[in-house]
Amino acid sequence: MTTFDDRERAFEAKFARDEDMAFRVTARRNKLVGQWAAAQMKLTPEETDAYAKAVVQADFEExxxxxxxxxxxxxxxxxGVETDDATVRRALEEQSVEARRQLMGEA
Known part of the structure; x- marks a missing residue:
């Protein structure tokens, strides 16, 4: 029975690590896309930081x-920035790739 218990614990640990990494990638992606949007809106560095945090918080709504x-x-x-849904979704995808790259570099 110990082999099965060990295997179960290993699977649970891997699941927890994978979920943690997915959460971190999403949070980093949201911060990066917030910075991208802030640049489009020509916000100051202080406003950019606050806006990026607001985008991260917005992800907890649903x-x-x-x-x-x-x-x-x-x-x-x-x-007043001319954009559309497709542009925002594309930016989200691009920043997701960048977030994963950044987090893998830290590991």
């Missing part, structure tokens, strides 16, 4: 990425 996309698209349009 499951999935729609809450973040809604915030980014709404804020960009309100600031």
């Amino acid at each position: 499951a999935g990425d729609e809450d973040v996309i809604r915030k980014l698209l709404g804020d960009l349009l309100a600031a």
Whole structure:
């Protein structure tokens, strides 16, 4: 029975590590895409930091990425930046790749 118990503990530990990494990648991605959007809106460095944090917080409103996309698209349009849903989604994908690259470099 110990072999099965050991295997179960190993699977549980791997699952926990994978979930932690997925959370960290999403949070980093949201920060990066917030910085991208802030640059589009020509915010100051202080405003950029605050905005990136607000984008990270927006992700906790509902499951999935729609809450973040809604915030980014709404804020960009309100600031007079010509953009659309596809552009925001593309930026989200690009920043996801960058976030994963950055976090893998830290590991």
